[in-house]
Amino acid sequence: MSEDHSRLSTRRKFLGVSGAALAAAAMGQQVRSDDHGQPNEEQPGENNTALDAENPSSVWSPETDNGTVEPFKYSFALAHKRIENGGWTRQVTERELPISKTMAGVEMRLVSGGVRELHWHTSAEWAYMIYGNARITAVDTAGRSFVNDVTKGDLWLFPGGIPHSIQGLGPDGCKFLLVFNDGSFNEFETFLLTDWFKHTPKEVLAKNFGVPESTFDNVPKRELFIFATDLPRPLAEEQKAAAEGTSAIDGEYVFKASTMAPTKVRAGGEVRIVDKKAFPATDIAAAIVRLTPGGLRELHWHPHADEWQYYVSGKGRMTVFQAGGKARTFDFQGGDVGYIKMSRPHYIENTGIEDLLFLEVFPTGTYQDISAGEWLAHTPARLVDQHLKTGEEFVEKINKKEAILTPV
Numbered sequence: 001m002s003e004d005h006s007r008l009s010t011r012r013k014f015l016g017v018s019g020a021a022l023a024a025a026a027m028g029q030q031v032r033s034d035d036h037g038q039p040n041e042e043q044p045g046e047n048n049t050a051l052d053a054e055n056p057s058s059v060w061s062p063e064t065d066n067g068t069v070e071p072f073k074y075s076f077a078l079a080h081k082r083i084e085n086g087g088w089t090r091q092v093t094e095r096e097l098p099i100s101k102t103m104a105g106v107e108m109r110l111v112s113g114g115v116r117e118l119h120w121h122t123s124a125e126w127a128y129m130i131y132g133n134a135r136i137t138a139v140d141t142a143g144r145s146f147v148n149d150v151t152k153g154d155l156w157l158f159p160g161g162i163p164h165s166i167q168g169l170g171p172d173g174c175k176f177l178l179v180f181n182d183g184s185f186n187e188f189e190t191f192l193l194t195d196w197f198k199h200t201p202k203e204v205l206a207k208n209f210g211v212p213e214s215t216f217d218n219v220p221k222r223e224l225f226i227f228a229t230d231l232p233r234p235l236a237e238e239q240k241a242a243a244e245g246t247s248a249i250d251g252e253y254v255f256k257a258s259t260m261a262p263t264k265v266r267a268g269g270e271v272r273i274v275d276k277k278a279f280p281a282t283d284i285a286a287a288i289v290r291l292t293p294g295g296l297r298e299l300h301w302h303p304h305a306d307e308w309q310y311y312v313s314g315k316g317r318m319t320v321f322q323a324g325g326k327a328r329t330f331d332f333q334g335g336d337v338g339y340i341k342m343s344r345p346h347y348i349e350n351t352g353i354e355d356l357l358f359l360e361v362f363p364t365g366t367y368q369d370i371s372a373g374e375w376l377a378h379t380p381a382r383l384v385d386q387h388l389k390t391g392e393e394f395v396e397k398i399n400k401k402e403a404i405l406t407p408v
């Protein structure tokens with residue numbers, strides 16, 4: 001694979017200045033990281049070989065990498081996990097990954113019956129179901145209700161300020177990803193129903209609802225946040241009851257991406273683009289990308305917004321070119337987060353033996369990109385050749401339509 005070739009070439013360059021290692025290499029000894037964090041000839045001293053093995057592009061970067069580039073990778077595996085009896089959650093925000101100023105993400109697991117308490121927040125919430133089944137609820141500013149069930153691969157969007165809840169269903173609850181259009185979002189400081197009522201005088205609550213104060217004697221003293229409880233009633237029954245007097249929102253906040261046909265299918269994989277055109281309620285656009293082994297998400301950039309990435313499964317690498325001669329490659333796997341500033345060009349390559357599934361998320365209603373292929377294909381061939389010395393034939397043969405995934 002090109003990655004291995006590139007890394008070997010970097011290693012060979014290093015070996016060229018290392019007499020002992022060179023001698024070892026000349027004797028045909030395989031010089032490589034071992035499994036026990038012990039010294040080896042290329043990396044003397046103790047090494048974190050488990051981390052090295054996950055990050056080959058950092059151990060021996062491609063020769064094309066250069067300079068200090070703002071870190072654009074973080075893993076949920078390193079994030080603090082808040083554990084409750086109904087599930088757990090952890091977040092990657094600009095506090096964990098300083099480059100991620102315009103978006104933040106949350107992973108959450110709810111057991112069957114586990115509830116993420118009724119709450120709201122200032123930023124919009126975009127969600128991707130990773131596993132299992134969930135019941136979601138919301139109420140809009142007209143008092144209309146939304147109650148729906150989602151499964152693996154489905155999306156939802158709760159606009160900023162709209163109150164909502166999530167509950168894990170059978171047989172084994174759910175796990176999902178949330179993305180917010182605010183890098184400083186904090187999942188641990190949202191507006192919670194119990195927290196609010198606990199901080200409102202009981203006589204005011206009584207007056208507000210026209211009931212005795214004793215109605216609120218059992219409001220929890222601590223916020224619930226995530227808690228285990230009984231499963232909800234049947235969907236149709238809850239939808240009907242919640243819609244009484246004001247009617248229901250007609251599916252507005254949910255998008256069943258699990259049943260959506262791919263936007264493009266290529267030899268290198270497939271992509272589903274979900275922006276305002278497909279999902280009118282969303283002001284957070286996304287591309288759900290599946291790359292087959294060796295497949296490449298072509299060289300491109302986004303002129304309109306930063307990109308927040310979540311790697312669902314598989315292995316890949318991404319190089320981001322930061323201009324000024326600087327470029328950096330990171331390796332990614334399921335549970336990792338990547339972030340690319342607006343207009344910085346990048347590619348993603350599947351370096352594993354299984355499909356690579358990842359999400360590109362944008363804090364805008366529309367999806368936009370420009371690829372190297374599109375750019376060069378629609379620029380005078382002579383002009384391109386005068387820059388790159390590739391010959392004009394190279395330019396003439398580039399696919400005249402956007403590729404997105406290669407091979408096409």
Ligand code: MN
Nearest residue numbers: 119120121125
């Ligand atoms: Mn929320």
Ligand code: MN
Nearest residue numbers: 301302307360
């Ligand atoms: Mn991109």
